[in-house]
Amino acid sequence: MKSYQVETNLRTAYFFSFVSQMFFPIAIWLFFYTKFITFKEIALVSSLGYVASILFEIPTGAFADIVGRRKAIVLSYFIFSITMLGIAFATTFPIFLILVIAGALGDALYSGSLEALVYDSLKENGEENKFDFVTSRMETLTWLGLFIGSALGGFMYQYWFRLPYIVQAIVTLIAGVYALKLVEPIIDTKKYKLSDFIIQNTQGIKELFKNAHIAQFAIIFIIIGSGYHIAASILGISQAREYGIEPRTVGILFAGGYVIAALSSHFYQRLRRKLGGKVLLIIATCMLIASFLFAKFVGALLGALFIFMRIASSTTFRNTRSILFNKFFTSENRATALSTLTLLTNLPYAILAYFIGDYIDKTSPNSLALILGLGIIVLLIGQQGIFSIRKKLHHSAM
Numbered sequence: 001m002k003s004y005q006v007e008t009n010l011r012t013a014y015f016f017s018f019v020s021q022m023f024f025p026i027a028i029w030l031f032f033y034t035k036f037i038t039f040k041e042i043a044l045v046s047s048l049g050y051v052a053s054i055l056f057e058i059p060t061g062a063f064a065d066i067v068g069r070r071k072a073i074v075l076s077y078f079i080f081s082i083t084m085l086g087i088a089f090a091t092t093f094p095i096f097l098i099l100v101i102a103g104a105l106g107d108a109l110y111s112g113s114l115e116a117l118v119y120d121s122l123k124e125n126g127e128e129n130k131f132d133f134v135t136s137r138m139e140t141l142t143w144l145g146l147f148i149g150s151a152l153g154g155f156m157y158q159y160w161f162r163l164p165y166i167v168q169a170i171v172t173l174i175a176g177v178y179a180l181k182l183v184e185p186i187i188d189t190k191k192y193k194l195s196d197f198i199i200q201n202t203q204g205i206k207e208l209f210k211n212a213h214i215a216q217f218a219i220i221f222i223i224i225g226s227g228y229h230i231a232a233s234i235l236g237i238s239q240a241r242e243y244g245i246e247p248r249t250v251g252i253l254f255a256g257g258y259v260i261a262a263l264s265s266h267f268y269q270r271l272r273r274k275l276g277g278k279v280l281l282i283i284a285t286c287m288l289i290a291s292f293l294f295a296k297f298v299g300a301l302l303g304a305l306f307i308f309m310r311i312a313s314s315t316t317f318r319n320t321r322s323i324l325f326n327k328f329f330t331s332e333n334r335a336t337a338l339s340t341l342t343l344l345t346n347l348p349y350a351i352l353a354y355f356i357g358d359y360i361d362k363t364s365p366n367s368l369a370l371i372l373g374l375g376i377i378v379l380l381i382g383q384q385g386i387f388s389i390r391k392k393l394h395h396s397a398m
Contacts, residue, residue, distance in 0.1 A: 005183040009121045010134060012181050013114055016073070017138040019175045020110070022145035024153035024164035027251040030237045032161055033096070041093045043357020046234060049100035050350030054343050056108035063109070064339075069117035070182040076109035077176030081169045088165035111342050119326055120185035135322050136268045139315055143262030147255045154251020207329050207337040208344075214328050216387045218341065221321050223379045224281075225345035227288050227372060228314050233349055234356065235372070236307050238365035243300040253304055257311030265315040277324070280316045285380075287313040292373030296366040303366075 025032065033042045064072035083103040090096050118138070122128045156163040209215045240250045264271075271280060291306040298306070321341075329337040349356070359368055 006121050006125055006127070008181060009118060009183055009185075012178065013118045013134075013138060014141055015178065016114055016175060017141040018145040019171060020145065021142045022149040022171065024149045024156060024168045026146065026153060027150045027237065027254040028153055028157040028161075028164060028247045030234075030241060031157065031247045032165075035161065036091050037093050037096060039361045040354075040357055041096075043234075043354045043361075045093070045097050045100050046357065047350065047353030048097060049104050050233075050346055050353055052101040053104040053108055053346060054350050056105050059108075064113040064116065064336075068184045069113040069120075070179070070184045072109045072113045073117070073182065074176055074179040076106045076113070077172050077179055079103070079106035079109070081172040081176060084165050084172060085169035088162045088169065108339070111339050115322065115326070115338060117182065117185065121183075124185045131326060132269060132323055135326075136265055136319060139265035139268070139319050139322075140262045143258045143265055143315060147258035147262065150251045150258060151255035152251075154248040154255075157251075158248050203336065205337075205340055208340050212387065212390065216383065217324065218344070219383050220380065221317075221325075221341070222344045223376060223383070224285050224288065224317060225321070226348045227292070227376050228310075228317060229345055230349050230356070230372065231288075231291075231310055232314070234353070234360075235365055235369060236310065238360055239295060239303060239307060239369065242365050243303045245300065245304065253308060254311065257308045260308075260312035261315040264312060265319060268316065268319045271316075272320075277320050281320050284313045284316040284320075288317075289373050289376055292369040292376070295369045296364075 030042070033045075037045070080103060083099045083106060086099045086102075087096065090099060115135075118134060119128065119131055122130055122134065153164040156167065208218050236254075237250065240253065245253065268280075287309050291310040295303055295306050325338065325341060356368060
């Protein structure tokens with residue numbers, strides 16, 4: 001790949017990192033949904049949407065590896081644009097459900113594709129050592145996009161409650177057209193028949209669990225990632241609603257967290273060199289757990305601070321996961337393996353979403369947060385014990 005083509009891909013990836021996460025409904029979607037459907041219906045839509053995302057995740061990762069990441073990204077934007085416009089004018093449970101499932105297909109097509117395309121573009125020119133820098137910059141732009149989307153989305157909602165989704169549809173359509181500028185890397189590229197989907201999927205799973213060392217990292221990141229995912233999907237905005245914070249203020253609160261996350265991402269490499277990835281991961285995990293454990297026992301001000309802290313710390317987790325796992329996977333199966341990791345991270349919420357919604361409806365979001373925090377602690381201690389025993393048995397057998 002020529003240098004200018006690599007630069008084109010990088011510039012386009014930076015643009016997408018910003019635009020894809022400039023999601024205007026992010027801080028107001030729950031307020032919007034509750035205008036038309038009940039909280040239990042929202043939970044069911046969310047649950048089935050995530051089940052759909054799981055069903056789509058690995059096949060679309062394989063699709064990206066087989067027919068090209070560029071085509072997957074372009075298609076994802078066009079699908080998502082249509083679904084956003086549909087949601088803007090949806091009024092019934094069945095329509096919301098259909099559109100959310102369609103949106104899950106668009107998300108799954110995008111998942112892992114851009115990151116894999118960037119890594120392979122650099123690797124084709126022998127510049128994969130720059131991936132840490134590129135990832136950090138992409139993550140910074142991601143959080144800046146979230147900041148602008150959250151802040152503006154709250155004000156759009158105040159002006160007209162349908163406006164955030166309409167503007168989102170327009171912006172996403174523009175991004176889909178812009179995605180045509182991407183250049184597909186040649187490295188490890190192979191053309192498959194449809195029958196090769198099964199082989200590709202199997203290989204992606206093998207990549208993720210090919211030895212005990214990688215498997216333990218995968219499980220740790222899945223446990224922590226699931227906590228962040230549940231918080232971002234329904235818990236955070238539900239907690240803000242319970243604290244009595246209005247939509248416009250929720251948008252500002254989320255936006256503030258995204259700014260700190262963007263700054264953390266920008267200085268991630270410097271922090272990683274000084275403290276090490278392991279220490280940063282421990283700090284992020286402690287912040288996540290603390291935000292769950294203590295939310296039930298504080299008022300609106302400290303509760304908002306915990307939500308803010310959780311959002312801000314998530315960038316450290318995402319950067320560490322991205323850098324670590326891209327080094328573990330071969331470029332041929334990278335998109336599939338990353339999609340598999342995303343699938344397993346989303347799985348707990350996909351299975352439990354309806355029950356989570358029902359529990360929140362009957363008790364409170366902060367009661368759920370307490371249970372979630374305790375559960376993460378138990379799972380992390382449990383996996384460490386299991387792998388330690390397994391390691392001792394392995395050494396004794398030798």
